[in-house]
Amino acid sequence: MTAGIDLGHPQAQAIQSDEDVVRVRQLVRTVAVAARLSLVDQTKLVTAASELARNTLVYGGGGVAEVTTVDNGRRRGIRIVFADDGPGIVDLDLALTDGYTTGGGLGLGLSGARRLVDEFDIVTGSGQGTRITVIKWSR
Amino acid sequence: MERVPVLKIGDILLVSIQVDMSDQTAVQLQEDLAERIVATGCHGVIIDITALDIVDSFVGRMLSTIASISRVLDAETVVVGMRPAVAITLVELGLSLNGIRTALNVERGMELIAAAQADDYDYSAEDEPDDETTATR
Amino acid sequence: MALSAEENGRLTGLLSEHAERVVQRWTEVATASLRGRLSQAELRRQVQDLHRSMVEAGRGGSFDLESESAGELRAVLAELSRGRARQGFTATETAVSVYGLKDVLLELLESDADTALRDYVAFSSLVDQMGLFTFESFVRTREGLIADQAEQLLELSTPVVKIWEGVVAVPLVGTLDSARAQVVMERLLQTLVDTSSPYAIIDITGVPAVDTQVAQHILKTVVAARLMGADCIISGIRPQIAQTIVALGIEFGDIATKASLADALRHVLRLTGAETARRQPRRES
Structure with missing residues (x-):
């Protein structure tokens, strides 16, 4: 995952309730607008953030989202880190398969979110919590 | 918790979602609508999502469920006003909203429902064998 | 390559003492290189801006473009480069407007032979830094213009x-x-x-x-x-x-x-x- 240089400090939003998922969406949108992402890219990023924030709440038992504007020298982008101390994901390949779900959803959260962003990195394991990092670059 | 209002206009229930819904609000709307369809006997439901800047898998599933529930209750659901960016994102997300009928705006949505009801009427008037309509009229 | 406090003081002194002469000569040098494609009045105004922001930076403690006191100087340089890039000047023509200051400084320093050479070397590396900064801003503006044009082309080629x-x-x-x-x-x-x-x-x-x-x-x-x-x-x-x-x-x-x-x-x-x-x-x- 290309790191890029951080522009400014990350803005954090705790994810402990339904309303917090809405707050994550609003925070991501504000930052995406400020970073001049195109309307479609904003929409994709906010949608991905919504899926991942809900996962953090439902499967991770709550956690935190950190939103940072980054610059890789050529383009500006937004990096969002979703971290929780939940049970972690045991079979990552299976979890990233379209349609697979353990929570009664559509099973599009992880796999769908991955398609909506430019970079997607996940660190997890049984009992280790989950840390998902995504980046969307401006076109 | 915020609640999305359900308006009755003639034979149609109109839901215009104006807020960034939490999951709970979405579930509440689903329940409210089912109750209102039965209480009012309306045969059409229009859900206007012009104001929604995203539709994620949760809201997508809610829309599908509302469509299925209303079908069981003999009402036609049309989702109207989806923004281009939202549609593009949904395609990328892999959500096809199967079984949901859509229209560009409220006006087109009302035409669609009127057409569907005219069909029902036509069929029963022409006395064609039509299981779907004979049960209710 | 940053100037020492002493050199900093001398350059600030030099610039503010001979303000009128610096602006005059600098404008002349810059005008010559642009071959009349920009009016002398406009050039003079730009040079005055540059001169003023330099004196400001010097009084603020440092000419170094990375430093805080040079904020105004950076802005003026960036604005100058953007303008030139949009008006279709080359990168060289843009940078020369800044490098012109070297000639002026050399003339000023000749009168005081003692520390002249050492100062001149120090001052000119500062001017080089300013020149490079202009160059970078220039290229960035040009790249932006190219990207905009590519986008316009895309839109033109897809009528709905x-x-x-x-x-x-x-x-x-x-x-x-x-x-x-x-x-x-x-x-x-x-x-x-x-x-x-x-x-x-x-x-x-x-x-x-x-x-x-x-x-x-x-x-x-x-x-x-x-x-x-x-x-x-x-x-x-x-x-x-x-x-x-x-x-x-x-x-x-x-x-x-x-x-x-x-x-x-x-x-x-x-x-x-x-x-x-x-x-x-x-x-x-």
């Missing part, structure tokens, strides 16, 4: 036209790469909303080749349009393209395809006509 009440068409001409396909998709969908048209015809007569990616983009557009409540018809599929589509195993599914734009329009009109004449059954089975 309303051809009938409720029917829009996109005649695609030329190679369809990912970036362009995306622009087409967004514009088409937006036009559907703006004109409240439930039908779109995508005509690919002018597209020389279709690969998997392009086909995917077209398919996604059709699905997105359906989500919004509009139907797409694809027309103008040439024999070779039909063969590629089949060979690549791309599934067009239930998407309507027609041989020509005219056929597609006829198809749509029949659909809409049927709808008004006899409310066509629309309830899915």
Whole structure:
């Protein structure tokens, strides 16, 4: 995952309730607008953030989202880190398969979110919590 | 918790979602609508999502469920006003909203429902064998 | 390469003491290199700005462009470069306006031979730094201009036209790469909303080749349009393209395809006509 240089400090939003998922969406949108992402890219990023924030709440038992504007020298982008101390994901390949779900959803959260962003990195394991990092670059 | 209002206009229930819904609000709307369809006997439901800047898998599933529930209750659901960016994102997300009928705006949505009801009427008037309509009229 | 406190003081002194002469000579040097393509009055104003922000930076403690006191100087340099880039000057012509200060400083220092050489070397490395900064700003502005033009070109090459009440068409001409396909998709969908048209015809007569990616983009557009409540018809599929589509195993599914734009329009009109004449059954089975 290309790191890029951080522009400014990350803005954090705790994810402990339904309303917090809405707050994550609003925070991501504000930052995406400020970073001049195109309307479609904003929409994709906010949608991905919504899926991942809900996962953090439902499967991770709550956690935190950190939103940072980054610059890789050529383009500006937004990096969002979703971290929780939940049970972690045991079979990552299976979890990233379209349609697979353990929570009664559509099973599009992880796999769908991955398609909506430019970079997607996940660190997890049984009992280790989950840390998902995504980046969307401006076109 | 915020609640999305359900308006009755003639034979149609109109839901215009104006807020960034939490999951709970979405579930509440689903329940409210089912109750209102039965209480009012309306045969059409229009859900206007012009104001929604995203539709994620949760809201997508809610829309599908509302469509299925209303079908069981003999009402036609049309989702109207989806923004281009939202549609593009949904395609990328892999959500096809199967079984949901859509229209560009409220006006087109009302035409669609009127057409569907005219069909029902036509069929029963022409006395064609039509299981779907004979049960209710 | 930062100036020592002592050199800093001397340069600030030099600049403010001989303010009028510095601005005058600097303007002359810069004018000569631009060969009259910029009026002397305008150049003089720019040089005055530069001079003033330099003195400000010097009084603030440091000329170093990275430092806080040079904020105004950075802004003036960036503004100068942006202006030149937009007016079509070359990078050299832009940088010379800054390098002109070297000549002026040399003239000023000759009178005081003692520390002259050491100071001159120190001062000119500062001017070099300023020059490089201008150069970078210049290139960035140019790149921005190129990107804007590329975007304009994209928009020009993908007209979305309303051809009938409720029917829009996109005649695609030329190679369809990912970036362009995306622009087409967004514009088409937006036009559907703006004109409240439930039908779109995508005509690919002018597209020389279709690969998997392009086909995917077209398919996604059709699905997105359906989500919004509009139907797409694809027309103008040439024999070779039909063969590629089949060979690549791309599934067009239930998407309507027609041989020509005219056929597609006829198809749509029949659909809409049927709808008004006899409310066509629309309830899915």
